[in-house]
Amino acid sequence: MAGTEVWRAANLLMRSWDDGVIVYNLDSGTTHLLNPTAGQVLYYLADAHASVGVLSHRLACENDLESDEELDHTVEDLLKQLDSLGLIEPVTE
Amino acid sequence: MVHVNSPLANVADGVQLLYKDFPYEVDSFADFHVRLDRPHNHHRLWHPQVLCYLNDECPFAPLPTDQALAVFESLLNFSIYATIYHFLILHAASIERAGYTAILPAPPGSGKSTLCAALVSRGWRLLTDELTLVSPSTGLISPMARPISLKNASIDVMQQFAPQQTFSPKVYNTIKGTIAYMRAPSESVARMHETAAPTWMIFPKYQAGAATSVKLLPKGAAFIRLSSGLVNYSILGAVGFEAMTQLLERTLCYEILYSDLDEAMGWFDRLPTAQ
Numbered sequence: 001m002a003g004t005e006v007w008r009a010a011n012l013l014m015r016s017w018d019d020g021v022i023v024y025n026l027d028s029g030t031t032h033l034l035n036p037t038a039g040q041v042l043y044y045l046a047d048a049h050a051s052v053g054v055l056s057h058r059l060a061c062e063n064d065l066e067s068d069e070e071l072d073h074t075v076e077d078l079l080k081q082l083d084s085l086g087l088i089e090p091v092t093e
Numbered sequence: 094m095v096h097v098n099s100p101l102a103n104v105a106d107g108v109q110l111l112y113k114d115f116p117y118e119v120d121s122f123a124d125f126h127v128r129l130d131r132p133h134n135h136h137r138l139w140h141p142q143v144l145c146y147l148n149d150e151c152p153f154a155p156l157p158t159d160q161a162l163a164v165f166e167s168l169l170n171f172s173i174y175a176t177i178y179h180f181l182i183l184h185a186a187s188i189e190r191a192g193y194t195a196i197l198p199a200p201p202g203s204g205k206s207t208l209c210a211a212l213v214s215r216g217w218r219l220l221t222d223e224l225t226l227v228s229p230s231t232g233l234i235s236p237m238a239r240p241i242s243l244k245n246a247s248i249d250v251m252q253q254f255a256p257q258q259t260f261s262p263k264v265y266n267t268i269k270g271t272i273a274y275m276r277a278p279s280e281s282v283a284r285m286h287e288t289a290a291p292t293w294m295i296f297p298k299y300q301a302g303a304a305t306s307v308k309l310l311p312k313g314a315a316f317i318r319l320s321s322g323l324v325n326y327s328i329l330g331a332v333g334f335e336a337m338t339q340l341l342e343r344t345l346c347y348e349i350l351y352s353d354l355d356e357a358m359g360w361f362d363r364l365p366t367a368q
Contacts, residue, residue: 017316018312019313024331
């Protein structure tokens with residue numbers, strides 16, 4: 001079962017190139033190069049707050065993937081990593 | 094514009110030799126006031142030292158007097174990266190020819206300055222050897238045409254490669270080993286007010302015995318490599334990020350591994366026609 005927690009992107013600037021997405025965190029001053037899929041998820045969260053399920057569904061639709069539990073787990077792991085880098089945060093209100 | 098004040102003969106001789114073609118004025122406005130002086134204590138009697146000041150602040154510990162020229166050049170670098178915030182400052186050399194400009198970012202030991210000195214000795218215009226200033230608003234590089242800093246073995250290499258150039262005396266036992274400076278060609282100094290639009294971002298790497306090889310670098314990877322040599326990127330914040338992304342979007346990025354200077358220069362010479 002996908003997590004129900006809702007996430008949002010931190011205060012970021014992003015630029016997409018062939019080898020990934022460069023992300024600059026305006027609050028911490030750190031820069032990261034994310035692979036294209038992680039970058040895509042971060043762009044989704046910059047568009048709108050979303051849960052694992054919503055992100056997983058959108059990722060599946062736009063990349064012609066099977067929307068299943070395995071993809072949910074992959075997205076969940078990705079969110080943990082993005083959270084540990086300070087690039088996303090849970091929506092608490 | 095820099096105001097220089099020093100009673101030390103090796104500073105005066107070095108400035109006269111290396112900045113011969115630069116305009117000078119007496120008592121005019123200056124962006125930086127630098128002073129290199131002897132400490133006023135008894136220590137100088139048996140270990141002569143030099144103290145340096147930027148606008149009356151002393152940023153470095155005293156060093157032996159015979160290193161004063163290297164201290165002066167370091168102080169000028171410090172003056173730029175500690176006080177200039179309206180440019181994105183890259184730790185990189187930049188050279189231009191026929192309107193095409195290559196930025197050479199690289200960590201110490203990569204052979205950046207040797208390659209830069211060799212290329213400007215063969216007709217490229219020197220924009221800068223150490224700090225590249227990029228305007229965030231226009232994306233153009235503002236040249237400085239200051240002397241090229243050569244270290245250790247590369248000093249003799251360049252003196253043999255380009256004997257027509259002017260070199261300072263060697264400064265021994267600095268924190269970076271032995272240093273000598275190659276004066277910027279007169280034409281580069283005469284054109285130092287002509288800005289240049291970046292064409293290529295080329296990461297050089299010298300490795301003894303290596304065959305020359307070149308690979309195209311994707312822009313994301315180039316950004317990460319470049320960001321380790323950025324002087325004021327984090328201070329500029331969003332402006333710095335935008336300047337960096339625009340710079341990379343305008344340039345083709347390469348990595349060149351070399352050991353043979355002539356081969357590496359041959360590749361640079363073919364660059365414009367490869368566009």
